[in-house]
Structures are given as structure tokens and as C-alpha cells.
Amino acid sequence: MEHSTTPKILIVDDEQDVLRVAQTVLTRDGFEVILAKGTDSAISAFRRLNPKPVMLLTDVVMPGMSGPMLADQLLAETPELRVLFMSGYDETQVVRKYVVERGFKLIAKPFTPQRLSEAVKEALGTPSGILSATNGSPL
Numbered sequence: 001m002e003h004s005t006t007p008k009i010l011i012v013d014d015e016q017d018v019l020r021v022a023q024t025v026l027t028r029d030g031f032e033v034i035l036a037k038g039t040d041s042a043i044s045a046f047r048r049l050n051p052k053p054v055m056l057l058t059d060v061v062m063p064g065m066s067g068p069m070l071a072d073q074l075l076a077e078t079p080e081l082r083v084l085f086m087s088g089y090d091e092t093q094v095v096r097k098y099v100v101e102r103g104f105k106l107i108a109k110p111f112t113p114q115r116l117s118e119a120v121k122e123a124l125g126t127p128s129g130i131l132s133a134t135n136g137s138p139l
Contacts, residue, residue, distance in 0.1 A: 026117075040064070043070070060098070086108075
């Protein structure tokens with residue numbers, strides 16, 4: 001069975017609009033996008049995927065398990081996974097303690113398509129523009 005060489009990103013958020021915008025932007029940037037509306041479906045999808053996603057893009061605060069708890073679980077299985085958090089609560093103690101102080105990247109919601117594209121490339125350690133010729137224009 002042949003596997004896709006397109007890098008995969010697993011996107012987890014409980015807001016459908018965020019999932020839709022992120023999917024549009026990152027697909028345009030050349031990624032294969034897997035969407036999950038919650039942490040349970042994210043874990044199931046992650047375990048089924050081979051090869052594994054190169055990145056987890058997840059909201060910090062969600063019903064049930066938090067984004068940082070999800071990241072910890074997936075990182076235990078795939079230590080090379082890159083993680084980018086997104087949050088509308090970027091100045092809270094939870095975000096500082098479980099995201100920023102642990103060295104993870106964070107993008108504040110709401111974000112522009114260009115900012116999301118840049119943040120993903122930064123978190124992957126890829127110079128902006130390498131994966132696509134995206135000009136960052138709005139959707």
C-alpha cells in the first residue's frame with residue numbers, strides 16, 4: 001500500500017468555523033488536513049493514520065480533555081510530532097502554564113489566513129514560503 005508523501009496536519013477544535021478556515025488555508029498551503037471536532041475523535045484518527053501527522057494544531061480549551069492533555073497523549077506516542085496551539089484566551093494562566101511555559105507555539109484566535117499559514121510554518125521549522133507560494137491573501 002502506497003502512502004501519501006503530503007505532510008498531514010491533525011486539526012482539533014470544537015468550533016466548526018475554525019476547522020473550516022484552517023482546512024482551507026492549510027490545504028491551499030499543500031498539507032493533507034485531518035479534522036476532528038473533539039479530542040476523542042482526534043485520538044482515534046491519529047492512531048489510524050499511517051504515516052502519522054507531522055503536526056497537531058489544537059485549541060487549548062475544549063469540552064472534555066484540554067488541548068495540552070491531548071498533546072501530551074499524542075506526544076507520548078509520537079515524540080517528533082510538532083504542536084501548535086490556538087486560543088482565544090491567550091493571556092490566561094492556563095495558557096501560560098500549559099502552553100507558553102512549556103515552550104509550545106501559540107496562535108491567538110481570531111487569526112488571519114496569512115497568520116495561520118506563517119504560524120504553522122514556524123512551528124514546523126520551515127521558512128515561510130517554502131511549502132507553497134502563498135501570498136497570504138484572505139479567503
